[in-house]
Amino acid sequence: xxxxxxxxxxxxxxxxxxxxxxxxxxxxxxxxxxxxxxxxxxxxxxxxxxxxxxxxxxxxxxxxxxxxxxxxxxxxxxxxxxxxxxxxxxxxxxxxxxxxxxxxxxxxxxxxxxxxxxxxxxxxxxxxxxxxxxxxxxxxxxxxxxxxxxxxxxxxxxxxxxxxxxxxxxxxxxxxxxxxxxxxxxxxxx
Amino acid sequence: xxxxxxxxxxxxxxxxxxxxxxxxxxxxxxxxxxxxxxxxxxxxxxxxxxxxxxxxxxxxxxxxxxxxxxxxxxxxxxxxxxxxxxxxxxxxxxxxxxxxxxxxxxxx
Numbered sequence: 176x177x178x179x180x181x182x183x184x185x186x187x188x189x190x191x192x193x194x195x196x197x198x199x200x201x202x203x204x205x206x207x208x209x210x211x212x213x214x215x216x217x218x219x220x221x222x223x224x225x226x227x228x229x230x231x232x233x234x235x236x237x238x239x240x241x242x243x244x245x246x247x248x249x250x251x252x253x254x255x256x257x258x259x260x261x262x263x264x265x266x267x268x269x270x271x272x273x274x275x276x277x278x279x280x281x282x283x284x285x286x287x288x289x290x291x292x293x294x295x296x297x298x299x300x301x302x303x304x305x306x307x308x309x310x311x312x313x314x315x316x317x318x319x320x321x322x323x324x325x326x327x328x329x330x331x332x333x334x335x336x337x338x339x340x341x342x343x344x345x346x347x348x349x350x351x352x353x354x355x356x357x358x359x360x361x362x363x364x365x
Numbered sequence: 366x367x368x369x370x371x372x373x374x375x376x377x378x379x380x381x382x383x384x385x386x387x388x389x390x391x392x393x394x395x396x397x398x399x400x401x402x403x404x405x406x407x408x409x410x411x412x413x414x415x416x417x418x419x420x421x422x423x424x425x426x427x428x429x430x431x432x433x434x435x436x437x438x439x440x441x442x443x444x445x446x447x448x449x450x451x452x453x454x455x456x457x458x459x460x461x462x463x464x465x466x467x468x469x470x471x472x473x
Contacts, residue, residue, distance in 0.1 A: 246407075246466075251457045253468050262469075266458050273462055307414060307464045314409035347411060354413045361420060361427075 180352035188299040190292040277301040313343040402446040
């Protein structure tokens with residue numbers, strides 16, 4: 176059994192995982208998918224304004240209330256709620272579809288893998304975005320803040336958040352191996 | 366920024382229309398670059414990941430990408446691009462797809 180993680184191999188990127196690691200990753204990816212799909216009900220959809228429908232303005236899209244969804248779909252303007260609302264109305268569906276498409280690409284491949292997974296450059300990039308998203312989900316749910324700086328040492332083995340904290344840390348390590356593998360291919364090393 | 370038009374009291378050689386047109390062109394050129402994409406610090410994204418995103422998406426050299434990442438990390442934010450509002454909105458959407466916390470705003 177070789178060491179786990181992503182690495183460069185013959186011009187492409189390869190992912191190796193122990194069986195229990197693959198199980199954990201599949202589980203947390205499913206959870207990420209559940210979170211993404213829950214956005215349709217967050218916030219609870221309001222009846223469409225008949226005037227807006229008449230004018231074909233498209234339905235307004237409210238910011239998600241769930242903290243992890245709010246982190247994945249942030250406001251594009253800080254001090255301009257109207258511009259932020261317009262941006263969300265015209266881009267959030269596309270952003271969600273992109274995330275779901277990447278998940279639909281990586282999840283079945285991982286589920287079907289019975290050995291090292293060889294990835295194209297495009298697939299490696301999808302993994303990069305998906306793994307980072309999953310870290311954002313777990314980190315937000317664990318309350319990782321600027322003050323804690325990502326240090327979850329205070330969460331002990333008896334804490335209900337202990338498994339998530341360990342997975343979060345492991346995902347950080349896994350993502351780092353992917354960044355290293357991908358960065359090795361970049362022409363500019365200066 | 367904008368030059369005054371009438372302080373010469375008619376001594377100016379160029380016709381007023383010409384000066385006005387010139388002002389307008391300058392104003393448009395400034396307006397086009399008047400928007401910026403800002404990336405804000407967040408405690409979860411890995412530093413190497415952020416650097417990699419700046420290198421691959423914006424095609425910045427490693428040194429510049431790393432400096433911007435450090436600015437985000439240490440100063441709380443960094444202007445990563447400037448241009449038209451439409452261009453900035455494309456960049457902001459892309460940054461969101463990478464999980465970076467980005468906003469568009471008028472440049473100062």
